[in-house]
Amino acid sequence: MADHRHHWVRAPHRAARAEARAGLTLPPGLATVSADRRLRGPYTAVGTLLRALVPDALERCPDAVRRHDVELLTTTPELHGVVPATRETLTSLAVPKERTRYYSRLRTLRIAHGLAEFLTEYLRALGDGPRTLVVEDAHRADPTDGEFLAVLLRRMDPALLTVVVGADDGPLDTASSPAAPLARALAAHCARTDAAGTAPEPATETHAETDAELAARYVREDGTTDDPRAARAHAGLPDAERRALHDARRAELEALAEPSLRLGAQLWHAEQGSDPSGAGADLLREAANHCCDLGFYHAVLDYGRRGAALVDHATHPGHWWTFIAKPTTALAALEHSDEILPYYERARALSADPDIHLQCAYGTAMLYTRFLAGEQRDYQLARGWINTAIALAGQHPEPKERAFRTAFNRNGLALIEVREGRPEAALALLDTCIAALDEVLEPGDHALHRSVLVYNRAQVHAGLGRHEDAVADYTAVIAVDPNYAEYHFDRGIVLRRTGRLQEALADFEAAVRLSPPFPEAYYNRADVRAELGDTKGAADDFGYVLTLDPDFVDARLNRASLLAELDDPDAARAEVEAGLATDPTHPQLLTLKAQLLAAEGDTDQAAAACTAALTADPGCAPAWALRGELAYGAGDLAAATADLEHAVALDDDPGMRFNLAVAYHDGDRHPDAVALLDAVITETEDPAARLQRARSLLHLDRPAAAEADLLLALADDPDLTTEAEPLLAALHD
Structure with a gap:
């Protein structure tokens, strides 16, 4: 069988990388694409690939296209009109002025997983053996x-699709996403080829390119050529001539x-052309808004920086504000919150526009409430800024807009109330906001924010344990925004807490169906499946969680436990070892490892694993309990009793108390044993506990009570007869 590997080809120039690729043994080509973000901005490589494949996929595997429509349409806008949009939400449909909610920074990671799965389905439908995808210019890729490449390299079987990534010999920092670093994936999943190469030499043919031709080629190739002669020729052109070339190409x-x-080449040419502060700034503003709405936050920062270099507050106040406001949203989403405040301070210093001061006040309040961490959080400062925002909102002359702005900012105040431990005050604010908007707005006005207010009220109800009120509010927002996966997910969480497991399962399944893959939906569905007795389905769901996030240690733990229940100890042990490779001191994993070792008869190693768990977490009651059971089995009653006492002090689990009662019985501590078993029987009515209590009662010379326990135990569980017979005989001696 062929040894299929992904490849990482490094060389300073494309020609050298192409020559190195030619020396590799590769399957037939699927596509060759460039990831240079100057061409099309975010998802340059993905979009190029999908524009080529999706028309064929609609014929070969239309269900795959339908299942992944969100991923396809988000990354490749040219597919609108080709791929039907079936999962629009109030967020995706909101007009810019009504956009009050932005996506998590992890949304692009979810999209990457969905794209990898779509590509896998397409390739299987395509058939005819493995293919090769070449992605060039990875060092110039948008994150x-x-x-996407990092996810694809990890998840794609190279026997189905061999991925060849081309990059120069420098760092890949600008192409990295913190959630899935490209450099790490290349090192882990690729065979690396380092090729030598020098800059292209002047042509030796009869006609060598003139400087004018080289400059024209530089512009025609949208500044992506790595021929330094073309870049030098372009830089050497007279200014007017150079700008005219860019205008023509645009x-x-x-x-x-x-x-x-x-988002890429057209925008770049506008920057380089004859009207950078006009056409260039317009396109940069459009791109910043578009990418902020879609969650492409690194691009927002790039466009904001470039736009700010072209305009100022005096000449282009609208553009100037976009290049401040959108980067602050991006920085918050990317968890770079300590970089935000200077943007607001600059805006406040330069502008007297009350709308800008309102937005800065709200943003600063949320910065001190939500985004800054630890000692940087300051709820008093936040309250001062949100009250400033509310005061400014109340000055708007138009009644409907005034009501909306006031409600929006009072919603921010409600969050501060929650963070300061006053949820009832938060509920009162939210009730007032919802009622005020219902009174003055038409039913369809500001639908997104009105749904967010009800959702926030649901969150507060859930935090207070008012589960029915929370479910009612979640149900209300789902009615108006049925395709928003997080609403189903959050309602499922509350339904599970109230024991409505089938309804919770339905909500988690809706969240799975409506969203690109995200681990938490599958994790919670797995938990519910396990509670409903679907052990195999739960184990499969936890397995998929680990496909999405191999470092999700709790999913490893839960899957390993379920595999042990399914009598697959080898698979369980493999999951435990994989989890410990990520977190070597995870106490629950170490305890499960001890359980598996004990089941195999390796009691010494099992005890050592328990000790390791307790070193990591002295409060791990199951580890104390298991080590006590192992000591009991080894005949060390004193050690067993001591460990079981630790366990029971930490956790009143009936099984642990039962085992401690057995140890007390063997140590002639019969009153202590009976006291423990009294509580266990009251709680569980366990017939085995009655039988064990009978043993101690006999030692305490209480035969009538012992006989009563034995008869009740046998009535409830006749299988205990063999154990009970010697005790019954002793009663009648």
């Missing part, structure tokens, strides 16, 4: 493409009417 690209070009 969205870098994240017009060519604009005529193609492909939206992703407006």
